[in-house]
Amino acid sequence: MSNNALDEILEFHWMMDMLQTVDVGIVVFDRDYNLKVWNGFMEAHSGLLPSDVRDKSLFSLFPDIKEDWFRKKTKPVFELRTRAFITWEQRPYLFKFRNYRPITGTEPFMYQNVAFSALVSATGTVDNVCMMVYDMSDAATAKKQLLALQVEQSEKNEKA
Amino acid sequence: MLSVLICDDSLVARKQVAKCLPQDWEVNVHFAKHGEEALQALCEGKGQVLLLDLNMPVMDGYQTLEAIQKQQLLTKTIVISGDIQPEAKARVLGLGASDFIQKPVNAEELTKVLQKHNVLELAEELAPEPEELPEIVRDCYQEVTNVAMGQAGDHLARLMGVFVKLPVPNVNLIEVSELHMMLSDVDSNEQTSAVCQGFLGDGVSGEALCVLSDSSFGDVAKILNITEDVDDELQLEMLMDVASILIGTCLSGIAKQLDMNFRQGHPVVLGQHQSVQELIQANKGTWRKTLAIELSYGLEGYHVQCDLVILFTEDSMDTLNSKLSHLMED
Numbered sequence: 031m032s033n034n035a036l037d038e039i040l041e042f043h044w045m046m047d048m049l050q051t052v053d054v055g056i057v058v059f060d061r062d063y064n065l066k067v068w069n070g071f072m073e074a075h076s077g078l079l080p081s082d083v084r085d086k087s088l089f090s091l092f093p094d095i096k097e098d099w100f101r102k103k104t105k106p107v108f109e110l111r112t113r114a115f116i117t118w119e120q121r122p123y124l125f126k127f128r129n130y131r132p133i134t135g136t137e138p139f140m141y142q143n144v145a146f147s148a149l150v151s152a153t154g155t156v157d158n159v160c161m162m163v164y165d166m167s168d169a170a171t172a173k174k175q176l177l178a179l180q181v182e183q184s185e186k187n188e189k190a
Numbered sequence: 191m192l193s194v195l196i197c198d199d200s201l202v203a204r205k206q207v208a209k210c211l212p213q214d215w216e217v218n219v220h221f222a223k224h225g226e227e228a229l230q231a232l233c234e235g236k237g238q239v240l241l242l243d244l245n246m247p248v249m250d251g252y253q254t255l256e257a258i259q260k261q262q263l264l265t266k267t268i269v270i271s272g273d274i275q276p277e278a279k280a281r282v283l284g285l286g287a288s289d290f291i292q293k294p295v296n297a298e299e300l301t302k303v304l305q306k307h308n309v310l311e312l313a314e315e316l317a318p319e320p321e322e323l324p325e326i327v328r329d330c331y332q333e334v335t336n337v338a339m340g341q342a343g344d345h346l347a348r349l350m351g352v353f354v355k356l357p358v359p360n361v362n363l364i365e366v367s368e369l370h371m372m373l374s375d376v377d378s379n380e381q382t383s384a385v386c387q388g389f390l391g392d393g394v395s396g397e398a399l400c401v402l403s404d405s406s407f408g409d410v411a412k413i414l415n416i417t418e419d420v421d422d423e424l425q426l427e428m429l430m431d432v433a434s435i436l437i438g439t440c441l442s443g444i445a446k447q448l449d450m451n452f453r454q455g456h457p458v459v460l461g462q463h464q465s466v467q468e469l470i471q472a473n474k475g476t477w478r479k480t481l482a483i484e485l486s487y488g489l490e491g492y493h494v495q496c497d498l499v500i501l502f503t504e505d506s507m508d509t510l511n512s513k514l515s516h517l518m519e520d
Contacts, residue, residue, distance in 0.1 A: 102414065103431065110345045112438025115457050120427050143456055164456075 055125075055163030058149065061108060063088045063100075066158060075127040075140070092125065107146045107159050116144040118166045129167055141170035193218040195237030197228040197254070198270075199246040203293070207241050207270060210297040215310060225249025225257070232263045239309055242287070244271040244278065255285035266309055270295050323481075328361050330514050335359035335483050338443025345439050350413050353490040360484040369480065369501070383425070385433040388455040389441055393509040396480075396502040398441065399460075400433035402495070409492040430457055436498050440485070444500075448513040480504060 049056055050070040058067035064087055068080045078091065089097045107114050116124060118141040125142065129135035143164040148156045194217045198204045204221050211217070220236040222228035224246045231237055240258075244251035251269060258265060269282045272293040279290040288307045291299060304310050323331075336359060343354040384401045402410070407425050410432060418424065434457065445452045481502040488494060502510060 102416075106349060106431075106435050106438070109349050110435060110439055111442065112435055113454050114434050115430060117430070117456065117459075119459065120423060120430065145456060 053165070055161075057161040057163070058158050059088055059161065060158050065091070067160075072125075072163070076125060094126065095124065104146055104159055107148050108156050111148040111150070111156055113148075114146040116142075118143055118170050122170070125163065130165055135167060136171055137167055141166040191216060191218050192238050193220060193236050194239045194241065195220045195222060195228060195231050195265075196241045197222040197225065197246070197251075198241075198243040199223055200243075203243065203270075207295055207300075210295050210300045212297070212301050212304065212310070215304075225251065225254035228254055229257055229261075229263075232258070232265055233261075237265050239304075240265045240267040242267055242269050244269060244273050244282070252281065252285060255282060255287055259286050266307060268303060268307070268309075323361065323363055327511065327514070330517050331361040331481070331483060332359050333517070334444055334447050334514065335361065335440075335485070337447060338440050339485065341443045341446075342436070342439030346435065349435070350489075352413055352492065355488040355490055357485045357487055360482075362482050362484070363479050364482045364501075365479050369482075383429050384460040385429055385457045386460050387433065387437055387457040389437075389452040391445070391452040392450045394450065394452070394502065394506040396500060396506060398433075398437040399499040399501065400429070400436055401497040401499070402429050402432060406492075406494040406496065409489070409494050413489070413492065413494075426459060429459070432496065433457060436487070436496065437500075440498060440500065448510070450513065481507060481510070 049067075052069070053071060055071040055075070056067060056069040057065060057072055059065050064085050065083045066085075068078070068083045073079060083091055089095060089100070103114055103116070106112050123139055123142045124144050127140040127142075129137050129140055143166050145162045145164075147160050147162070149158040149160050151157050194211065196204050196207045196219065198207065208219055208221075211219070217239075218236070220231055222231050226249045228237070228240065228242070229249075232240065242251050242254060249257075251271065255267065255269075257263075258267065267287045268289045268291060269287045270291045270293060271278065271282075274292050282290055289303050291303055336356075339356050339359065343356050346352070347354050382401050382403050384399060386397055386399045388397050389395065404425070407428060410428050411424075414428065414431065416424065416428070437457075438454070441452050441454070481504075483500040485498040485500075487496045487498065
């Protein structure tokens with residue numbers, strides 16, 4: 031094996047490591063919603079190993095996710111290659127994960143923002159979609175606290 | 191640059207007024223010999239400030255003021271006249287003039303009056319106006335957007351099974367204040383909802399704004415095959431979905447033609463969790479004008495009214511223009 035090829039493999043290895051350790055959930059699924067990639071973040075929070083979920087349907091693994099709704103949501107990603115989004119303000123979470131900080135965190139579960147983006151294959155078609163899951167718990171908690179304070183303040187003002 | 195129109199039938203008087211303008215005031219000076227000429231110049235945008243004589247042939251100062259009022263021409267008028275009767279002053283002020291200066295005018299007095307009516311500051315506010323987009327550039331952006339829209343419309347039509355009435359894009363440089371007005375309209379008007387989404391790539395950045403009228407939600411639900419009751423939360427989600435599709439297709443269409451790639455941020459619902467006024471207030475200092483592409487969509491057979499505004503930052507313009515330069519060559 032030439033040095034060049036070895037370097038490439040080494041590079042591939044640490045890139046995979048990066049995907050594995052990045053603190054964002056990365057999931058790839060195909061047109062039948064069978065899971066292809068399940069990174070470390072997803073593994074840690076769901077307790078499911080990549081080998082447990084590989085090639086299994088998202089809906090069978092997570093029956094809480096409504097199939098109709100999810101298909102509708104991701105259809106434009108497959109068809110139009112546009113991004114699709116879910117924000118915690120609309121739906122607090124897609125996957126019911128525990129709060130990252132089980133002791134000092136105030137919310138029982140993790141608030142999530144989710145973004146979907148099309149993965150174009152070598153043949154130019156979109157066979158897979160990448161789903162990124164962000165932990166928004168801190169932002170959500172802060173915003174909720176702020177809202178609570180605002181309400182409290184306006185109530186005080188009314189009394190005065 | 192601000193333009194000042196001096197209207198007097200006497201050449202000497204015109205020259206004298208022009209000489210009295212503040213030395214350091216950077217303005218374009220135009221002249222008119224009587225009211226009719228003045229009105230024509232005003233219609234051509236030559237005269238955000240009008241220095242007007244009263245007694246002139248063809249059309250006198252009073253008639254000119256009346257015509258300005260009638261045609262709602264945007265100009266600040268200061269009358270400079272030898273007629274010093276109190277009645278003359280009262281009449282011109284009644285006809286919408288800002289002030290009255292007695293002839294012969296001197297530099298000190300004219301400056302004082304201009305200062306009093308904040309005319310000198312006008313220069314700054316109005317400064318970007320002559321920087322309007324050159325016709326060829328506007329045409330170019332319009333064409334690029336047209337092509338992007340054509341692709342996006344095709345995608346939408348196929349995805350939703352509806353006929354999309356393709357809008358004619360409106361390309362403009364807009365001021366902070368105009369955007370402010372537009373957004374506060376969304377804020378105050380409960381009949382509309384808006385989503386904004388930032389995007390950036392290759393030295394170009396901006397934000398896309400999607401405004402959907404609330405009356406559209408019923409029909410959007412039909413198109414998206416949503417059978418459940420459309421409650422507040424679902425409305426938001428629909429808005430988010432429609433916005434993602436419109437913004438995504440349009441942006442990728444534009445990016446493709448420019449041979450660029452835009453990354454999109456997470457969309458944010460405006461007005462719901464944030465006060466729009468505060469949002470813009472906070473950013474007021476950082477930019478003055480922005481390139482805006484406005485698109486107004488309709489779907490045939492449905493009551494769906496949706497406006498998409500794509501805003502590019504001021505500092506993105508250079509990159510955009512150079513990317514478009516190949517289209518502008520003959």
